Amino acid sequence: MGSMSKDYVTYATNIKKFWDKNAHERHDDIKSGNDKTYVEIITPSIVDMIKREFKSNISILDAGCGSGYLTNEISKHYCNITGIDISEIFISIARNEYPNLTFHNKDIYDIDFEEKYDLCLATMVIHNLPCLTVFLKKIFSALKKDGFLLVTTLHPSFWPRERIKNFDYSENEREYQVPLRGRSDRTYSSLLSYFHRTLNAYYDIDGFQVLAFEELYGYEDDSERRKKNKNPNILVVLLQKINTNTQIKPLKNEGFNSVKKALRRILKHRSE
Numbered sequence: 687m688g689s690m691s692k693d694y695v696t697y698a699t700n701i702k703k704f705w706d707k708n709a710h711e712r713h714d715d716i717k718s719g720n721d722k723t724y725v726e727i728i729t730p731s732i733v734d735m736i737k738r739e740f741k742s743n744i745s746i747l748d749a750g751c752g753s754g755y756l757t758n759e760i761s762k763h764y765c766n767i768t769g770i771d772i773s774e775i776f777i778s779i780a781r782n783e784y785p786n787l788t789f790h791n792k793d794i795y796d797i798d799f800e801e802k803y804d805l806c807l808a809t810m811v812i813h814n815l816p817c818l819t820v821f822l823k824k825i826f827s828a829l830k831k832d833g834f835l836l837v838t839t840l841h842p843s844f845w846p847r848e849r850i851k852n853f854d855y856s857e858n859e860r861e862y863q864v865p866l867r868g869r870s871d872r873t874y875s876s877l878l879s880y881f882h883r884t885l886n887a888y889y890d891i892d893g894f895q896v897l898a899f900e901e902l903y904g905y906e907d908d909s910e911r912r913k914k915n916k917n918p919n920i921l922v923v924l925l926q927k928i929n930t931n932t933q934i935k936p937l938k939n940e941g942f943n944s945v946k947k948a949l950r951r952i953l954k955h956r957s958e
């Protein structure tokens with residue numbers, strides 16, 4: 687991990703502490719249906735997307751699975767699924783709630799993946815992580831050739847605009863400390879790091895190509911009103927590992943110039 691490793695260790699300790707402290711509350715928010723966006727929009731959308739795209743015999747890694755609610759919903763259609771999380775409290779809740787499923791209490795950055803998966807999920811995880819490229823390298827190594835990655839994150843164009851004062855869209859990997867809202871709209875006891883990235887960060891990822899984007903409209907936080915947001919505040923991205931024999935590396939999004947570059951690249955690829 688090079689020079690970021692010391693920082694990352696401190697960071698991982700903090701994130702583990704945050705979730706160990708707040709795991710029961712987060713699990714209650716989900717199980718009681720209080721987090722309507724998660725239960726009624728994010729979870730069914732992900733399950734539907736997976737069912738639409740993948741056969742039932744694939745192997746799935748739920749990276750940063752929390753208390754395993756989504757892992758369990760997916761396991762109703764896909765029996766080969768494993769959840770991993772750095773928080774031991776989350777993992778003990780998950781094992782208790784879903785004793786038939788497999789969960790490991792591990793830091794994704796510390797795993798040398800021996801078993802390879804067809805699909806890896808990172809649901810509401812990466813916006814809390816400092817170095818996207820390091821995380822993605824890990825996930826890359828956990829996937830089979832041609833494997834897929836399904837990322838669900840806070841929408842970088844809309845979510846921060848509503849929550850963060852003086853938000854600067856153009857600054858990549860800038861860290862903001864934000865409160866996390868919970869049961870009855872009360873906030874969790876400590877702030878959580880939110881790392882903002884522009885849309886390009888998801889589009890231009892080494893070793894992966896984007897297959898699809900989906901934008902979801904969550905509910906507003908105000909529990910009295912419970913109406914859908916007018917802007918999509920959740921982004922879902924489906925990526926696939928690039929197989930250099932058959933696929934072309936996706937373009938950087940460079941505006942209209944990219945069309946010319948795309949054509950050049952495709953022609954070059956065809957002539958090779």
Ligand SMILES: C[S@@+](CC[C@H](N)C(=O)[O-])C[C@H]1O[C@@H](n2cnc3c(N)ncnc32)[C@H](O)[C@@H]1O
Binds near residue numbers: 749751756770773
């Ligand atoms: C917002 S929670 C989302 C949990 C779950 N995916 C869900 O959709 O409810 C983010 C999760 O990522 C986990 N996490 C963060 N960094 C991790 C790491 N390096 N290794 C494993 N899990 C990690 C946290 O402990 C936390 O459970």
